[in-house]
Amino acid sequence: MLALPRPVPASSYRPDIDGLRAVAVLAVIAYHIGVPGLAGGFVGVDIFFVISGYLISGLLQQELLQHGKVRFAAFFARRIRRLGPALLLVTLCTLLAGYVLLLPDAANSLGREARAVVTLSANHHFLSHAFDYFNAATDLKPLLHTWSLAVEEQYYLVWPLLMMAAWRWGQGSLRVVRGTLAAVLLGSFLLCLYLSWHNLPQAFYLMPTRAWEFAAGGLLALAPATRWRSEGALALLLGLAGAALTFGCILLFDERRMVFPGWIASLPVLGALLLIVAGELSPRNVVSRLLASPLLTALGLLSYSWYLWHQPLLALGRSYGVGERELTRDLLLGGGLSLLLAWLTYCLLEQPIRQRRPAPFALDKSTLWAGLAMSLAVWLAGTVDMYLPARHPWPGQQRILQLKADGPQTPPGCGMARDGTPLASAASCRIGSAMAPLRLLAWGDSHSDHSLPMYQALAQSQGIAMLRRVYHGCPPLPDAVPVGEGKVRSWCLNHSRAVWQEVEQLAGKGLNGVLMNVRWNGYTALPVPGSLAITGLAAVDAQGRPQLSGPLLAGSGMLDRPHSLQVLHASLDKLAGELGRLRLKLVLLAPEPEFRLSVPECIVRRGAAACNISRQQVEAQRRDIMAILRQVAATHRNVRLWDAIDRFCDAGSCFASDGELVRYQDQNHLSASMARTLAGDFAASFVWASQR
Template identity: 60%
Template sequence: MSHTPHSCIDAKAYRPDIDGLRALAVLSVVAFHIGLPGFGGGFVGVDIFFVISGFLISGLLRQELLAQGRIDFKAFYARRIRRLAPALALVLAVSLALAYFVMLPDDQIKLGREVRAVATLSANHHFLKHAFDYFDSDADLKVLLHTWSLAVEEQYYLVWPLLLWGVFRLSKGNRHVTDLRMRLALGAVLLGSLGLSLWLSYRDTPQAFYLMPARAWEFAAGALLALLPPPRGGRRLALPIAALGLALLLASIALLNERMVFPGVIVLLPVIGSVLFILAGMLDPSNPISRRIGSRPWTSIGLLSYGFYLWHWPLLALGRYWGLGERDLGRDVLLGGVLALALAWLSYRYVEQPLRRGQWRKLRDTKSTLWSGLGITLGLWLLGTVAMYLPKHFPWPGQQSILQAKRDAFHFVGDCGMPAAGVPLSPRDQCLIGAPGAPLKLLAWGDSHTDHLMPLYDALAKERSIAILRRVYHGCPPLADAMPVGEGKKRSWCPSFARAVRAELPQLAAQGVTGVLLNARWNSYTAQDLPGRPAMTGLVAAGLEGVPSVSGGMKAGIAPLDRASSLQVLEQSLDRSAQDMAGLGLKIVLVLPEAEMSKSPPECVARLGAAACNAPRADVESHRLQIVQLLQRVAARHANIRLWDPLDQFCDAKTCFASRDGKVRYQDKDHITASMALTLTDSFRPSFDWARNAER
């Protein structure tokens, strides 16, 4: 994202309309992140910045080449360091300091990794791996998510000046040939990158969103505008071009939304709009629209755009984290709007401006700036490393009650992991619970909801002197012929893991295994809005071989990845599984959904009190009704299935309790504590005994 507030000032002719365009871009991004109505497409502000950046910096590089016959790469990167690094380092340091008092140690570890990724200009790759979908509601709590755009821009400028210099050298200094070849090079970058962006958008949307090669065409569009001569006699066209450009930008900001495939084709709207608006200012800077956008207070906000962008997201994310992951418009406006703008002014006044005037001795000349940049990079990397280890050992004392509940979990002994590809399965002897050396009688198969019942399974297995094989993959349903799709990802590892488990069932049955304990958070795979978050993932039929060809741009909740289709795939897959297991003489205990909370109980109870964290039983039952009915239908068709419903252990007639008798029952919104799992022993024992006995 272009965050060089003075790059247009550094040019020979100051372009106030571009500072005004910066203001439009940053305000749209901030409004979108805050959640203000009417800004559903505000995220395109980043695309506007990319175009501005390409226009300004490529124009300056061309001027330098033609005037001096070379690019002073050291000076170029020193300028980038002065403009970006000090303010960024300040925001990162303040964010880490605030996070110590707001975030839990495990999340501070993640933040430390984010800081290290920012320091190494790889934040976009980090979030591609750890955030999947930029529009996922979980992204609200990733404090440095917005730095992906800084990484994209800096990666682009590690390559682009070298390409321009190469074109100039091949042209042997001939101005006409240089301009022509630069335009051809830019055109090739634009077309190639745009083609890649469109291809990835409908195949693997997060890659199209986060990766520099898929975004390079936006910089190239601005750069091409800077290198092309404006049309002759175009002054009279300035006003209609400005009007069309502004209309495209405003339409993008108001009408686009995160449910659409993005970047995709629709990203052309803000990019073309930005190019047209900048072109209008080139043709006639005095046209009414450019003049209005280039007036105060637009230019004032434009000058603060870098700091405003840097500050607003960490403040929003930390505020929402403290607010139990929920958005609050009033709080978010104060933090991400008012406070962020005030901090942007302070950092502009006391960091960016002194740097511009050369008041920082260590950043005054090229050599010292480059060394300082290296020092800042190493310092931030070390700061991130400290944040990954220090809070775990020295957490803020105010978090103790929360951490106590979080630690109340089953700790599995053994190297029973979850390989990235789903296979191979871990050795069985590393995945056993229950009585040591006892005969293997049951298989516990599912996702993290199977794991949170492990204390219950382990206690009953020891009580009955048997062993249980754990086959668990978090985020994957125990379905061999269905694949979760959503958040810009198709989880191909899930059917791979499930098929491997299915393949070992005959051997397990032959060795004396009599039953399968099946539990998963079914709603999370069936395109339903979950407590506190919108639908993110649905199911598609996958067969028993290969990976189905589905668009990476599919959105959960929108056909064909909608609720009805996902439920149908789930029901058909469970029917096939039940049939397969019946043929092997295996019984199935299907666990009905446990109660889920809308707020994470450990944090909620500590901050708001127990009563504020409970959920009405009617809401819980409504939320799980369709899954319960589906599982009941499947059980009615197969004699080898028994259902177990734990809901009465969580709720009385009216209320489902987040805590009881001073004891928090959940680790988070949907995972119960080990202590709570053990309270279910008496209720589950009949189903457990039915599954472990060979008789029907």
């Protein structure tokens, strides 16, 4: 492996930069694997951006000096030869493996990810569908890492045009080009700072907020050539400073306690710049010599393929492992197997295409057509993966799919508007007896939906109708708003306030009570099984503005656990009082147990006994919420608390199944069969709430 062929002539080769690539890829892969002590490994992507900006801007400068223009066909043909074949191979293999290993919904998502990859929009796709890069759900997204490739290619669709325009406007002056790049750096950095405090996912994923990192490397490449002198002492000093910054960030950064990217992203960027400068000043300094060691340069040459292979292997392995991280398995897949595949890809695919130029890649024009053909092939394969598994699932998944299909039947036409409003028509959201009077409101999040089979059975037996007002991921609180994944969920507040206005209108028209089953822990800054992210709860003023100071970082500051619980208590207590003023009753359903693993997959792949959890763990997890619910129920005469915990647990354990009855669809949503069995226990509370 140490004798890998180099992609450029020896005279212009910088082994220390390949060594820096190795540091970056090792940091990222270790972070994704979950190697202890390397919590800041995600900054490897920032280092890659700096290196890319330095190298590509240097190549574009050479073109301007030699030809007076940027040869766009040649530029993009080089990018296709460099990136396309390996990306095609990895993506097609991932789609094929996804069909075998993933459930249809996950395979559908993977197909959409693949289509976003080849349209250079993966960062926008994951911004819309993954939100926070740092949440646990991203562990299961095989193509998540391609967001950085999309950012890079989007930048290089724009930067050559800007560079040539500046060159011509300045009549061949590199000073104007440098000024343009400096303006890009400043504008992008300011936008990054702003969005890091106002919409963190956008700051992380979008090209305009990351362009300053490429621009920093580009400015270094375009700096006047006379700046460099062979000063060993200065090179060593800069190299040591760069190494301290780079490795300090990898070792000490922790996304749970910082706003990233923000200003703090400038530290790994500066570290990478200093290491590149040190190697330029004097390649003989000890830091640059270490980076240029045979092992690191070999890993640097493999870095692109290694980066491509590691995330699909990790995500697919974790998906099959019921969504769980397991260090030994992840090291073997994301470290060992992905490195072997990277070496094979580099030697058998990447280098032969770049060096020997087979027919489709022989000329720039034919390479562009080959790139289009590769993109079309992946797009079509992604489309197949979106639909084939749902119609013809892999045979070994039938039992899991059967269990997961045991869910509530929601009223057709009773959907959730993107902005929370307008509410679906009341007629399309009724359950129970078709022509019966409306007596109850089921108001909450997805946990209200998993109680629908129980509500439906009781409503029909009592001869009444209910109104479903549910928005997944949103608590039914008109005076509080969840904040998570770096942004305010304003749609939740819009929905809750619209429902409250409807409640005030219905109070005098026969509505007697409200039933609330809500996953309160999901909004009070507590990491719980199956959560997409940590989400805090903020109070709002009369205009709906969140009462916050500081960044939108759930789990810290005013969005930490104590503050979120305080906001929950105050808002729920106020809502209970307002319902009492309207002479409406409120039944609060206590939180059901939540499981560490998705129950259907766990039962099929590990056996039911491996899926159970201790009652002590469940009680500890819901202790704070139960204290609030009990206080609200004790304070207001119109409120009752119903707790079914003894139907799930004995004194020692809480059970994922009861013989043939599997109780959950995933980690925390009840199966419809289980919900229906609770109807007898809940009947007294249901009748109490439905009557005056």
